[in-house]
Amino acid sequence: MIEGVVIRELTAHGDARGFFVETWRKEWFPDGFTPVQGNRADRGAGSVTGLHYHLHQADWWYFATGHARFVLHDLREGSATKGQTMSRDIVEGEHAGIYVPPGVAHGFAAITDVTLSYLVDQYYNVDDENGLAWDDPDLAIDWGVADPIVTARDSSNPRLAELPQIIAAR
Numbered sequence: 571m572i573e574g575v576v577i578r579e580l581t582a583h584g585d586a587r588g589f590f591v592e593t594w595r596k597e598w599f600p601d602g603f604t605p606v607q608g609n610r611a612d613r614g615a616g617s618v619t620g621l622h623y624h625l626h627q628a629d630w631w632y633f634a635t636g637h638a639r640f641v642l643h644d645l646r647e648g649s650a651t652k653g654q655t656m657s658r659d660i661v662e663g664e665h666a667g668i669y670v671p672p673g674v675a676h677g678f679a680a681i682t683d684v685t686l687s688y689l690v691d692q693y694y695n696v697d698d699e700n701g702l703a704w705d706d707p708d709l710a711i712d713w714g715v716a717d718p719i720v721t722a723r724d725s726s727n728p729r730l731a732e733l734p735q736i737i738a739a740r
Contacts (some may be wrong), residue, residue, distance in 0.1 A: 572644045573651040576669035577658070579657035580632075591665050593632045594689060603628055603669065605689035613680040617719040620677015621702040621727065623736070627692040629676065633660045636684030638713045639675040643702065645736035655709055673736050675702045677714040677724075701727030 571577075578598060582589040592694065594605070613619060625647060634737065641657040660666055662682070670676045692698065704711070704720060706729045 571651075571730070572642055572654055572656055572664075572674060574669075574671040575642060575656070575704065576667075576676060578667045578669075580665035580667055582663075582665050593665075594630055598667075599669070603691055605612065605630065605691055607690050607693055609688050609690065610684045613678075613684050613686070614633050614719070615645065615671045615680050615682050616715045616717060617680045618677065618704055618713050618715065618724070619676040619679075619721075620724065621704050622677060623675040623700045623702060624672050625700070625736070626672055626695070626698050627690050629668075629670040630670055630689040631670065631676075632687045633666075633678075634685040634687050637661045637681040638678045638684045638686070639681060640668060640676065640678040641677040641711050641713070642670060642732075643709060644701070645675055645733070647735050647737045653707060655711065655730070657711065659714070677704055677719065679715050680715050691706070693700070700732065704728045705729045706730050 580591050582591040621643060639657055641660045643655045644651045646652055704724055708730050
């Protein structure tokens with residue numbers, strides 16, 4: 571597990587109508603995480619998003635539908651887990667929230683069509699949008715998709731060896 575990352579198993583309460591799940595509660599973050607913006611990303615099967623990182627923004631992810639593989643890589647100087655990569659599959663019907671602190675690169679592959687709902691604690695700031703090559707051979711990430719669909723932006727991100735030293739702003 572990467573230092574500062576939180577994966578919280580969430581409980582779905584279901585009946586004949588469907589289900590209800592609490593996807594975020596302030597009390598889960600005693601050290602502070604106050605979202606200011608909520609976002610939704612829909613991705614088709616086979617797409618890869620990331621790896622992205624922020625120096626000032628933290629994210630709280632919840633995959634509402636589908637089967638996704640999320641990947642995290644710790645870029646933070648001084649972190650006990652600097653340089654570590656982790657991944658996990660979230661399958662349809664599994665409910666988990668993922669907290670990604672600043673300085674941790676994050677991305678996901680849509681194994682099936684997925685909907686990601688996520689909260690952030692900073693408003694969008696283009697100057698805090700950074701990237702790391704999703705296919706960096708030094709990371710050797712298994713995204714779980716045969717022919718990834720990737721944006722031009724994500725295809726042009728630098729490799730790990732080309733990044734400056736990263737220090738999380740908080």
